[in-house]
Amino acid sequence: MASSVEARGAWSNVEDVVLCECWVKVSYCPISGNEIKFSQMWKKIHEEFVERFGSGRTETALASRWKILNKELGKWRDALAKARENHRSGQNLTNEIVQAQMWFGATGQGKNTFQHQECWEIVKNCSRFKIICTTPPVMLNETPLHDLSTTDSPLDSPMDQDSPRPRAPRPIGRKAAKAKKGSTSNNECAQFLEQMAKNSALRLERELKREEVDKAREEAFSIQRAKAQEQDMEDREMKIMAMDTTHMSPDTKSYWKMKRRDVMRRKLFHDDGPSNTDGLNDGNL
Template sequence: MYCSPSQAAHTPKVKRGRRKWSPTEDMVLISAWLNTSKDAVIGNEQKGNAFWSRIADYYAASPNLKGVERRETDHIKQRWAKINDGVCKFVGSYEAALKQQSSGQNDNDVMKLAHQIFTNDYDAKFSLEHAWRELRHDQKWCSAPSTKATGQPKRRKTQKFAHCGSSQPLSHGVEEAMPRPIGVKAAKAKAKKTVSKPRSVEEEGKALTVFQSMWEIKKQDNEMNAKLVQNKMLDSLLSKTEPLTEIEEALKNKLINDFLS
């Protein structure tokens, strides 16, 4: 059917659907970001636009994406922001799952619990496990202290990990400050210092009061137990039908006198 120029001008354009990112594309993007941000020569001297242009070029040149339509730089930047945010949140969920791990649970059990915690915290399923497995051992995503080495509360929100995996390299080559774990010798010295620290007169008095109170309670328990034993012995002697021996008669009389006194 023939369409006039005026009709063609008013023909609505078909809107293209949003292309979903495949795990392969995500892995290439992660590799591009890591390699570009850690470039020993220019990694810390790049401005925002140049930084993301290099990542886009690295991404487009990957042989793993042969035949895949090229992504725009803005789309790549937006996808990285989503990956970074999701991985940082899941780092917190995984740490919380590790704290709740029991002796009979394996890695798969911990991972299931981490997904459950993520879903409960953010009301959404975590779909970037492949990205988390690729980034979890990188310095920017493992800067949170190990769960088993700290006594912090079981669950932390993402504020704890808000600094991890920033979208651009740090300026002037300065890496993020990471707390060094205390050494064995330092830990022992600290514990020894804490134990050997002299207590004040008030603290000594409180400790003595607590000890005396515990001693009185223990003393009363012992007296009560002794009375119960004596009562049982007296009941046994009184209920005996056969004539009592001299020793039993003397013991019975003593128990009766103690009971009446």
């Protein structure tokens, strides 16, 4: 008989974390990690998983779940790499995570937000998931102190010198640039958090509706089961009342008379109450 976990099919966050821990332990074992075969690897991972969490999942189930996690974790690694390449001077880790979530959702494959942060903390130092930036960080708020295009040149023509020249706008300072960039990042962060809240609300609403449907289905099943039991009892009582005792031995007749008495008592109790059982005796059956 399958366990309740396997029958349900849904993977919990705790199971995902335990699976990642087992994968790291077996795959990066200093003794056999580089030489172990694929089939033996998942056998060992399954043994570790069973020891830590229980025997509710098969080797095939673990391998299939890891395939999904591996794809999501790799996608998150790439999103973090892009966020670091687009790093803004003065930004903190929160801004980087927000940008990474935007890159993650912009790929259009799978989920719109990364939801396996605990799993990432376990595997992020593995060689497969290490973040490698392909280009140097781009500092987006470095503002030149002087505009070389506005300096005077000895090659300017007299006409240009005589004509009024529009003054170039004064570049904003570093503090103002940081404040402006920070305001943009805060807006992006607020929008992202708002979207996450909406997604959580929608997910909660779906779960509540699913619970209501399950509850209604269970109630309907209980009613149907009660009706079936009642009909089964009715059929048995009809067979007892219709039993021909003419050619039976005295002991057998006595047995079936008691059975009939029990049937009549149940019927009378159900219909009119126990006060109507005064007239029951063996001669009336």
